[in-house]
Amino acid sequence: MSGKIMVVGFGPGDVKHMTYRAKEALEESDVIVGYKTYVDLIRPFLNGQEIISTGMTEEVSRAQAAVKKAEEGKKVAVISSGDAGLYGMAGLVYEVLIAKGWREETGVPVEIIPGISAINSCASLLGAPVMHDACTISLSDHLTPWELIKKRIEAAARADFVIALYNPKSGRRTRQIVEAQQILLAHRPPDTPVGLVKSAYRQRQHVVLTTLKEMLEYEIGMLTTVIIGNSTTFVYDGKMITPRGYQRKYTLDREKQLLAPHERLRPEAEPWALNGPEKPAQAKAPETKSAEKKAGEQAPDKTPYQWAMEAWQRLEAQREGGVTAPEGNATFNQGALNGQMEEIFEAAVSPGLANKQFKPEQLQKLAEVVGDKGSIRYSRHHQLLVEIPTSDPEQVVNQLKNVGLLVEPVGDVVQIKACDFCDGEKFDSIPYAEELHKRLGGLAVPKTLKIGFNGCGMACYGAVNDDIGIVYRKGRFDLFLGGKNISRTAHPGQPVAEGIPPEELVDLIERIVRFYAEEGHPNERFHKFFKRVKEIEGFKYQDMRPPITVEPMVCGD
Numbered sequence: 001m002s003g004k005i006m007v008v009g010f011g012p013g014d015v016k017h018m019t020y021r022a023k024e025a026l027e028e029s030d031v032i033v034g035y036k037t038y039v040d041l042i043r044p045f046l047n048g049q050e051i052i053s054t055g056m057t058e059e060v061s062r063a064q065a066a067v068k069k070a071e072e073g074k075k076v077a078v079i080s081s082g083d084a085g086l087y088g089m090a091g092l093v094y095e096v097l098i099a100k101g102w103r104e105e106t107g108v109p110v111e112i113i114p115g116i117s118a119i120n121s122c123a124s125l126l127g128a129p130v131m132h133d134a135c136t137i138s139l140s141d142h143l144t145p146w147e148l149i150k151k152r153i154e155a156a157a158r159a160d161f162v163i164a165l166y167n168p169k170s171g172r173r174t175r176q177i178v179e180a181q182q183i184l185l186a187h188r189p190p191d192t193p194v195g196l197v198k199s200a201y202r203q204r205q206h207v208v209l210t211t212l213k214e215m216l217e218y219e220i221g222m223l224t225t226v227i228i229g230n231s232t233t234f235v236y237d238g239k240m241i242t243p244r245g246y247q248r249k250y251t252l253d254r255e256k257q258l259l260a261p262h263e264r265l266r267p268e269a270e271p272w273a274l275n276g277p278e279k280p281a282q283a284k285a286p287e288t289k290s291a292e293k294k295a296g297e298q299a300p301d302k303t304p305y306q307w308a309m310e311a312w313q314r315l316e317a318q319r320e321g322g323v324t325a326p327e328g329n330a331t332f333n334q335g336a337l338n339g340q341m342e343e344i345f346e347a348a349v350s351p352g353l354a355n356k357q358f359k360p361e362q363l364q365k366l367a368e369v370v371g372d373k374g375s376i377r378y379s380r381h382h383q384l385l386v387e388i389p390t391s392d393p394e395q396v397v398n399q400l401k402n403v404g405l406l407v408e409p410v411g412d413v414v415q416i417k418a419c420d421f422c423d424g425e426k427f428d429s430i431p432y433a434e435e436l437h438k439r440l441g442g443l444a445v446p447k448t449l450k451i452g453f454n455g456c457g458m459a460c461y462g463a464v465n466d467d468i469g470i471v472y473r474k475g476r477f478d479l480f481l482g483g484k485n486i487s488r489t490a491h492p493g494q495p496v497a498e499g500i501p502p503e504e505l506v507d508l509i510e511r512i513v514r515f516y517a518e519e520g521h522p523n524e525r526f527h528k529f530f531k532r533v534k535e536i537e538g539f540k541y542q543d544m545r546p547p548i549t550v551e552p553m554v555c556g557d
């Protein structure tokens with residue numbers, strides 16, 4: 001039996017952009033199987049082959065027909081525009097074969113022939129927008145639930161991918177591109193560059209360079225690919241360009257560079273990298289606690305962004321003249337080349353440690369600072385989580401602090417969660433909560449560490465379920481270690497001590513936390529750390545898990 005299936009990606013449609021192997025495959029085939037419009041595009045390469053062409057939604061019947069013909073001994077070319085392995089026919093052909101029990105050793109041979117996909121062909125017409133991490137998302141909800149597509153857009157937007165939207169709109173499917181734009185606008189500035197390319201390298205090719213805010217004012221259809229820039233993408237002289245990151249280390253308009261090429265591999269040349277010269281920060285906050293640390297302590301940890309900016313500034317200080325923006329009609333999105341790079345500033349905002357009441361002017365200021373570009377979410381820990389694109393996080397923090405708001409880091413840091421002390425009436429223990437917050441709040445630790453602090457034995461804010469629980473009772477403190485407050489295997493902390501004298505509490509907690517900060521493994525939660533080390537400050541670990549065994553589940557299971 002000499003039958004074979006070749007799944008051919010023939011690229012954008014212009015013969016000049018078809019691969020040599022794709023042309024060969026078409027010429028050596030006995031049968032061509034494809035969507036009618038695509039068959040017309042490759043007719044110049046046909047020499048009397050049998051043609052099986054069907055309509056737009058008849059992919060399954062095409063794949064079945066191709067398998068049948070190959071099993072009869074024919075060489076079959078199944079054609080896809082772009083790349084056959086990206087929204088093309090390659091996967092479906094395999095699925096149809098697998099349903100028939102196909103095995104590579106015994107079944108018809110299959111060859112997948114790659115082609116240029118729209119993300120590449122359209123990018124080449126726009127300039128160089130896909131120079132960094134990118135993804136493709138099809139907005140067609142014909143085979144994929146829209147809710148899932150929305151999640152993917154959200155995730156890609158948050159993760160700062162350059163995004164290529166395939167199948168953005170059709171005659172009946174018009175809402176998806178509108179909703180996609182709304183999701184993207186929640187995470188990217190309205191002036192983010194966007195390229196709209198219709199029929200790349202075909203007769204009716206049309207290219208538009210616009211912005212995220214204005215993209216819907218232009219024609220978008222089934223033949224359009226929408227390319228959304230990331231936070232560093234800029235437009236220069238009609239070209240959409242995403243920097244690869246060279247400008248972080250090199251001055252692009254000088255011949256002799258400060259860093260030799262081999263220095264890229266030295267940790268000190270890349271302090272932001274995983275294996276940088278100093279311990280990488282785990283906290284995301286821009287705030288440091290330097291003013292609150294004792295003399296002789298280590299310098300405060302920095303975020304990866306802060307590492308990168310500091311390294312760049314050190315290089316800048318040594319350069320002659322520094323980096324200048326190119327002349328011309330450049331519109332730099334977030335100033336990727338001029339040092340004003342924006343980051344997404346994340347923080348937890350609350351009215352205070354014990355105070356749980358926002359004042360109207362605080363909320364007004366918060367809304368003003370967050371603006372249209374940022375977002376505010378309410379957390380289950382009584383905090384507002386804000387995300388604000390800014391090149392000056394310190395100014396943001398100062399604006400919020402000036403109206404009395406508490407601005408705290410998020411991420412793998414120590415977080416103090418106090419109750420409201422019965423609206424401040426049970427005030428005796430508040431100074432100890434504040435001292436703990438002052439000494440430890442925001443300290444980088446292997447995994448987020450919640451210290452629950454409740455002002456009486458009611459413990460109505462659930463301190464006993466936190467990583468470290470502190471309950472004030474009869475003028476002294478009870479201590480709980482290793483609580484786990486989520487999942488089906490949740491359990492309270494182990495009651496390790498009752499009646500700790502107030503003057504001993506803060507020092508004791510600080511020693512526990514610093515031991516965890518220094519000895520914990522990366523990502524190791526405090527309850528697991530306690531179990532591993534078996535003893536902290538003389539408190540011996542005891543298993544507090546529920547007596548019955550339940551299977552731990554990850555999100556979504």
Ligand code: SF4
Binds near residue numbers: 460
């Ligand atoms: S834990 Fe006690 S002091 Fe705190 S709010 Fe509840 S009842 Fe009031």
